[in-house]
Amino acid sequence: MATFIPLTDVRDARGQLVRRAIASPMAPGPVVDTRSRPLADLRISVTDRCNFRCVYCMPKDVFGRDYPFLPHDALLTFEEITRVARVFVGLGVRKLRLTGGEPLLRRKIERLVEMLRALGDDLDITLTTNGALLARKARDLRAAGLSRVTVSLDSLDDATFRAMNDVDFPVDKVLEGIDAAADAGLAPLKINMVVKRGMNEASIVPMAARFRGTGHIVRFIEYMDVGATNGWRMDDVVPAREIVSRIDAAMPLVDADPNYRGEVAERWAYADGGGEIGVIASVTQAFCRDCTRARLSTEGKLYTCLFANEGFDLREVIRSGGDDGALQRAVAAIWRQRGDRYSEIRTENTSRESKVEMSYIGG
Ligand code: SF4
Numbered sequence: 001m002a003t004f005i006p007l008t009d010v011r012d013a014r015g016q017l018v019r020r021a022i023a024s025p026m027a028p029g030p031v032v033d034t035r036s037r038p039l040a041d042l043r044i045s046v047t048d049r050c051n052f053r054c055v056y057c058m059p060k061d062v063f064g065r066d067y068p069f070l071p072h073d074a075l076l077t078f079e080e081i082t083r084v085a086r087v088f089v090g091l092g093v094r095k096l097r098l099t100g101g102e103p104l105l106r107r108k109i110e111r112l113v114e115m116l117r118a119l120g121d122d123l124d125i126t127l128t129t130n131g132a133l134l135a136r137k138a139r140d141l142r143a144a145g146l147s148r149v150t151v152s153l154d155s156l157d158d159a160t161f162r163a164m165n166d167v168d169f170p171v172d173k174v175l176e177g178i179d180a181a182a183d184a185g186l187a188p189l190k191i192n193m194v195v196k197r198g199m200n201e202a203s204i205v206p207m208a209a210r211f212r213g214t215g216h217i218v219r220f221i222e223y224m225d226v227g228a229t230n231g232w233r234m235d236d237v238v239p240a241r242e243i244v245s246r247i248d249a250a251m252p253l254v255d256a257d258p259n260y261r262g263e264v265a266e267r268w269a270y271a272d273g274g275g276e277i278g279v280i281a282s283v284t285q286a287f288c289r290d291c292t293r294a295r296l297s298t299e300g301k302l303y304t305c306l307f308a309n310e311g312f313d314l315r316e317v318i319r320s321g322g323d324d325g326a327l328q329r330a331v332a333a334i335w336r337q338r339g340d341r342y343s344e345i346r347t348e349n350t351s352r353e354s355k356v357e358m359s360y361i362g363g
Contacts, residue, residue: 030092031331033304033338039331040262040292041095042088044081045362046109048298050102052130053166054154055230056194058359060166062229076300078108080318082115084296087327091335093294095124099362101298104133110144117145126150128192128363132169134177138184149181150190155203156210164200178216188215190278192363195238196223201246204238208247212274219265219278225351226306226358232351240281244268247277262292286343294335295361302331305340306363307355 032038048070053060076084085096096116103109104127116125124147131151141149153174154164161171181189193200193207204220211218220243225232247253247268256267256276264287265278281287295303300315312334317327342350 031335033335033340035289035339035341037262037290037292037338039088039091039294039335040093041097041294042085042093043097043099043293043295043362044085045099045101045296045298045360046081046103046106046112047075047101048360049105050100050130050359051105051132051167052102052169054130054152054164054194055166055199056164056196056223056232057226057230058357059229059231063359070299074299076296076298076315076318078112078115080300080315081112081296082119083318083324084300084314084327085116086119087324087331088294089119089123090324090328091332094122095126097362098125098127101359101362102130102132103127104129104137110137110140110146113141113144113146124148128152129177130165131174131177135173135180138177138181138186142181142184142186146186148190149186150192151178151181152192152194153178153207154193155200156206157200157203160200160203164194164196182216188217191216191218192221192280193218194221194223195243197236197238201238204243204246205250208251208277212251212270215275217276217278219280221280222283224282224306225346225355226363227356227360228352228354229357234283234348234351237283239284240266240279241284243279253277262290282343283346286341286346288341288344291340294331297356297361301361302334303356303361304334304338305342306358306361307342307346308340309353309355311356311361 030038050058053063113125125145126148127146128150131153134151151174155161156171158171162168178189191211195201195204207218222240223237244253252271253268254271256269258267265280267276267278269276297303297311300313301311302314303311314327314330317330
């Protein structure tokens with residue numbers, strides 16, 4: 001997929017080329033792609049580093065001690081991130097999600113939350129974390145203006161959890177983080193569990209039971225062929241249908257309507273009113289039709305799909321002196337040409353193609 005940003009020549013009075021600028025101004029405000037999907041969500045990766053090595057995302061044998069993580073000066077600064085976010089908000093985005101790697105590893109992350117909150121009181125500013133540092137950070141994040149938090153938790157069984165994160169991190173610490181976030185006013189939380197056959201499918205029902213009636217929503221995620229390093233096989237996928245039927249057998253479920261267009265998780269409510277769960281079925285029930293998500297990598301590349309293999313360099317626009325108008329025109333032009341629908345066309349072959357790593361652009 002070619003990197004395309006429409007450029008035009010800027011010439012001085014004598015016709016001398018001064019510089020190349022991004023082409024004709026486009027109307028601000030909601031932009032839609034080639035499948036009439038509006039740009040509505042921006043996911044911002046603030047670091048490519050993580051303190052876990054989850055087997056489905058950042059396998060230790062690839063992301064080892066010598067892995068060339070990005071140097072600090074390659075990362076967008078908080079000011080640059082806020083500028084890009086402001087441009088997206090100007091184009092109709094109302095949801096900003098901070099991701100990573102592990103976003104709580106980025107120093108003073110609450111300062112960034114504050115800067116993003118200043119872009120609008122109506123913005124839904126969320127963060128996805130593995131919960132390892134949440135107990136320490138929850139209050140400051142809430143005070144800075146964070147709306148909600150999503151915690152990744154792949155099992156309640158300590159041995160299984162330690163095997164999934166592959167750094168021997170105890171599950172209790174994450175549960176402490178969840179409680180601290182709830183106490184800090186970030187409830188209800190979303191809790192994401194990636195299900196991989198042969199590793200944690202036995203944890204599905206206990207996880208559902210643990211959070212039923214608490215207000216927190218567990219979302220069970222089908223194991224995906226993100227990136228090109230997790231050795232994905234279709235055989236290791238536990239389909240959404242099976243996840244739902246396992247829970248339904250123990251705690252009857254009824255299906256529930258989506259809250260809004262583009263909601264990633266399919267909703268199921270407990271028949272007895274004990275709350276709800278979600279299922280994110282990118283492999284067996286593709287939801288590209290309503291995908292409204294853009295992703296910004298930690299070094300300023302814009303990706304229009306989680307499974308893309310190339311991004312558009314917005315940092316270059318910023319660091320070469322481009323103003324907000326130039327950024328806005330670039331983003332609008334990129335989104336308008338978007339046609340991504342990877343999950344609809346996934347095959348065993350496509351799963352082996354090189355794709356951007358999830359730890360680099362966030363889930
Ligand atoms: S595969 Fe790409 S286009 Fe489809 S839902 Fe996921 S991110 Fe969106």
